[in-house]
Amino acid sequence: MELFWYITLMIMLAVYLILDGYDFGAGIIHLFFAKTEKDKKAITNAIGPFWDANEVWLIAAGGVLFFAFPTLYASSFSGFYLPLIMILWLLIFRAIGLELRGQVNNHLWQAVWDKAFGIASLLLALFFGIALGNVVRGVNLGMVENGVSTHEAHYFFLPLWNPTFSPQAEHLGIIDWFTVLLGLVAVVALTIHGANWIIFKTNSELNTKLRKVVFVLNAVLLVLVVVSLLIWHIIEPNPFHNFLETPWLWIFPVITFTGIFGLFKVKSFTKDGLGFVFSSLFLFGGFASTAASIFPKLLPSTNNINPSLTIENVAAHEYGLSVGMNWFFIALLLVVVYLIVQYKVFKGKMDDVGYGEH
Numbered sequence: 001m002e003l004f005w006y007i008t009l010m011i012m013l014a015v016y017l018i019l020d021g022y023d024f025g026a027g028i029i030h031l032f033f034a035k036t037e038k039d040k041k042a043i044t045n046a047i048g049p050f051w052d053a054n055e056v057w058l059i060a061a062g063g064v065l066f067f068a069f070p071t072l073y074a075s076s077f078s079g080f081y082l083p084l085i086m087i088l089w090l091l092i093f094r095a096i097g098l099e100l101r102g103q104v105n106n107h108l109w110q111a112v113w114d115k116a117f118g119i120a121s122l123l124l125a126l127f128f129g130i131a132l133g134n135v136v137r138g139v140n141l142g143m144v145e146n147g148v149s150t151h152e153a154h155y156f157f158l159p160l161w162n163p164t165f166s167p168q169a170e171h172l173g174i175i176d177w178f179t180v181l182l183g184l185v186a187v188v189a190l191t192i193h194g195a196n197w198i199i200f201k202t203n204s205e206l207n208t209k210l211r212k213v214v215f216v217l218n219a220v221l222l223v224l225v226v227v228s229l230l231i232w233h234i235i236e237p238n239p240f241h242n243f244l245e246t247p248w249l250w251i252f253p254v255i256t257f258t259g260i261f262g263l264f265k266v267k268s269f270t271k272d273g274l275g276f277v278f279s280s281l282f283l284f285g286g287f288a289s290t291a292a293s294i295f296p297k298l299l300p301s302t303n304n305i306n307p308s309l310t311i312e313n314v315a316a317h318e319y320g321l322s323v324g325m326n327w328f329f330i331a332l333l334l335v336v337v338y339l340i341v342q343y344k345v346f347k348g349k350m351d352d353v354g355y356g357e358h
Contacts, residue, residue, distance in 0.1 A: 001322060002315040005068035006298075009061060009187040014287050016057035017128075018193075020138050020279050023051045023126075023193015027094060027121020028187070030114065033206065033213065037235060040114065042204035044098060045353040047231055048210070053338075055091070060335075071154055072298050079139060079156040080131070083174050086284065087127055094120035129186025133179030134158070136290060138236050138300030141309070145170070160347050167187070167235055172302065178235055181228055188221045189283060192263065196275035201350045214275060218263040225260065225286075240291055243350045249292045252283065256285030336353035 026047045035039045067071045097117030140157045142149035161173035195210040232239045243249045259282030299309040
């Protein structure tokens, strides 16, 4: 039963990464590449009808985490309190940047909310990448000092950074050189993903430029991914043990590199949606590979005193999990119907939607 809810949670997070990921990427493109009002309109039109529905996947994943793995929920939401509050504010500013921009026909007003939307999107991509880095690296569960656990075994709290900026320090921080590296991977990957979505959903004059941007950033992404894999051995001496013990898990790295190598042909794609398919493959494969590499751990412990949080020791009672499964399938049916209707109504190019105009 724990395995079912683990897989469910990972799928929901992967769907959120792919769907809201293109919103983040579109915001980054908006910040750096949209120079004219026409380009800005094209970008907001491309994501306007979708972004708020895409965010629901994060809320739903949080609900599943609370229901199925309450100990992990309590531990993470206290330990990662500072970055979670920052992410909450960034989500708010991204939303109001989109919604308030068109309320007043004034250049200064629009410029302020354009920056709010773009910068919030950039920082969200960075912080979600850093968050993944913290999960991969692990945390000091129980706040062990000098071999003694000073708190309960599942408790931890992290400042934004530590004085050494090292991922191997006894007193860890949210931000260190390893987590920042994964944050940069996320920023580049989601920028590519957002550019592909804009190409897919609009006929903007910006699209030709975006194909070149995707090609260049994809080369940067490949370098960052290779460097991350090499450095991972410093953080975890045997990071690929699950893949060696369970060979079928190699399908996830294969999906990852299929996505990244496929994007090198972005300039020659005859169908606008192909780039989005390949960037989605990269995001799904990369996230699934990361989850598979630390399984069954959900949050590794960096000390030898307190055990890592796993799907077994943080799960709710089996009875509650089995009852919740019945309601989950009802909710899943409703979500699937909603998604089909939403994407059918807004299929095709979105240039004439006029999102945010008042």
